[in-house]
Amino acid sequence: MHSNSYTLIYAAGISIITAVILAVTSEGLKPLQEANVALDKKSNILKSVRITSADRKTIEDTYSQHVTALVVNSAGEELSDVLAEDVALKDQINKPAEERLLPLYEFAGDDGKKFYIIPMRGVGLWGPIWGYLALEGDFNTVYGAFFDHKGETPGLGAEIAEKPFQDQFQGKTIMTEQNQFISVNVVKPTDKVSFGDEHRVDGISGGTITSRGTDAMLKNCIEPYLAYFEKLKSNAGQ
Amino acid sequence: MSVESAPAVQEKKKEALFSKKNIRILRDPLDDNNPVTVQVLGICSALAVTVQVKPAMIMALGVIFVTAFSNLFTSLLRNTIPNRVRIIVQLIIIATLVTIVDQVLKAYMFDISKKLSVFVGLIITNCIVMGRLEAFALAQKPWPSLMDGIGNGLGYGIILVVVAVIREIFGAGTVLGFHVIPQWAYDHGYVNNGLMVLPPAALFVIGVYIWAQRSWNKKLVNVS
Numbered sequence: 026m027h028s029n030s031y032t033l034i035y036a037a038g039i040s041i042i043t044a045v046i047l048a049v050t051s052e053g054l055k056p057l058q059e060a061n062v063a064l065d066k067k068s069n070i071l072k073s074v075r076i077t078s079a080d081r082k083t084i085e086d087t088y089s090q091h092v093t094a095l096v097v098n099s100a101g102e103e104l105s106d107v108l109a110e111d112v113a114l115k116d117q118i119n120k121p122a123e124e125r126l127l128p129l130y131e132f133a134g135d136d137g138k139k140f141y142i143i144p145m146r147g148v149g150l151w152g153p154i155w156g157y158l159a160l161e162g163d164f165n166t167v168y169g170a171f172f173d174h175k176g177e178t179p180g181l182g183a184e185i186a187e188k189p190f191q192d193q194f195q196g197k198t199i200m201t202e203q204n205q206f207i208s209v210n211v212v213k214p215t216d217k218v219s220f221g222d223e224h225r226v227d228g229i230s231g232g233t234i235t236s237r238g239t240d241a242m243l244k245n246c247i248e249p250y251l252a253y254f255e256k257l258k259s260n261a262g263q
Numbered sequence: 264m265s266v267e268s269a270p271a272v273q274e275k276k277k278e279a280l281f282s283k284k285n286i287r288i289l290r291d292p293l294d295d296n297n298p299v300t301v302q303v304l305g306i307c308s309a310l311a312v313t314v315q316v317k318p319a320m321i322m323a324l325g326v327i328f329v330t331a332f333s334n335l336f337t338s339l340l341r342n343t344i345p346n347r348v349r350i351i352v353q354l355i356i357i358a359t360l361v362t363i364v365d366q367v368l369k370a371y372m373f374d375i376s377k378k379l380s381v382f383v384g385l386i387i388t389n390c391i392v393m394g395r396l397e398a399f400a401l402a403q404k405p406w407p408s409l410m411d412g413i414g415n416g417l418g419y420g421i422i423l424v425v426v427a428v429i430r431e432i433f434g435a436g437t438v439l440g441f442h443v444i445p446q447w448a449y450d451h452g453y454v455n456n457g458l459m460v461l462p463p464a465a466l467f468v469i470g471v472y473i474w475a476q477r478s479w480n481k482k483l484v485n486v487s
Contacts, residue, residue, distance in 0.1 A: 026346070027345040027346070032345040036352070041360075043356075043359040047359060050367075054366050054369070054370040057371065061370070061429070064373075065377075075328065179380065183380070
């Protein structure tokens with residue numbers, strides 16, 4: 026039987042040694058991991074406009090050719106002194122809409138078609154969820170959507186990251202005929218709601234909390250952009 | 264379900280590195296004492312990461328790395344580890360190795376790491392790893408422990424890859440992403456089996472594997 030002090034010193038010693046090993050590993054691999062995360066973000070933005078590629082170079086090239094990032098505020102003004110990559114969505118989503126910095130990605134296709142991609146972030150059951158929603162030039166019709174999550178339950182909440190769930194969003198609209206914001210609602214198929222099929226998608230059975238989180242995230246993150254969209258629309262009308 | 268008690272390694276002065284006994288330690292977990300199909304450990308991740316062959320192979324490599332080196336380090340430290348905190352010490356060793364695997368995957372295989380998601384972290388709770396430390400490495404010399412670790416990791420990995428090959432062929436018609444089911448089969452009405460990509464299919468496949476294994480391996484007839 027070892028003495029108490031031996032046990033204590035042993036436990037402290039092994040903790041310190043493993044902590045140092047882990048710290049060194051983590052710091053050493055950080056640049057590579059950050060590059061991966063940055064590339065993943067670009068790939069996800071492209072996925073929301075239905076462009077999928079596994080090739081690093083293709084993603085980088087397509088992104089740099091077609092996507093421009095800007096930051097706006099809820100009054101509809103473009104903020105030229107802030108860079109989109111400097112805006113941490115995590116810090117913005119809990120602020121009141123008026124104080125938020127709103128990054129927006131514009132995708133200009135080869136055919137001259139433009140898509141407006143809104144980055145979103147919210148909470149699921151176990152941790153953060155995020156995504157990108159691409160709107161067509163009418164600022165109403167959803168062209169595509171992409172969602173991902175940190176640690177939702179595989180097979181249940183994690184289904185938001187799967188294609189069948191995301192494909193449901195294509196062609197849905199976020200405004201009513203009276204031009205009121207209604208969002209795309211994630212609801213149970215059996216829920217009786219006052220709006221039509223064009224404003225709803227089916228939630229995930231067994232993933233109710235994640236589905237509700239996705240629903241709340243859509244509403245919270247899209248609405249502040251409407252002023253900017255209105256401005257673009259009226260500019261185009263002139 | 265049966266948990267093997269480790270065969271006592273006799274304290275001989277000189278033993279060849281690849282003596283019969285050491286080879287047996289390495290080979291036993293592959294078939295006769297497979298951690299998944301005979302001891303029925305580590306089933307959870309075997310159900311989750313076997314939809315495609317590539318993630319299954321990476322997961323298998325991760326587990327082999329963890330079982331091998333946690334066995335080795337625990338065995339090296341076995342005479343110094345205070346008995347009262349040995350489980351915690353084992354956990355620290357396992358958790359460190361698993362975190363390293365996770366970090367390396369995130370740096371070099373980001374896509375795979377995303378597919379494996381939580382299951383890499385959950386290697387920590389894989390019963391095979393700690394089971395081998397308790398049952399083997401705490402009482403054995405480093406070399407046999409390393410062999411035992413590699414053997415058990417491989418035994419787990421084999422099942423993972425076999426199940427993944429079957430599930431990917433029937434679920435998606437591919438192996439490692441290459442189409443193996445010819446187009447004419449699809450033209451003649453063949454369809455991929457949607458059940459195969461769902462977790463329950465892994466349970467069926469492992470069940471059939473256990474059945475087949477017990478029919479061909481006479482040693483297993485009276486086990487459990």
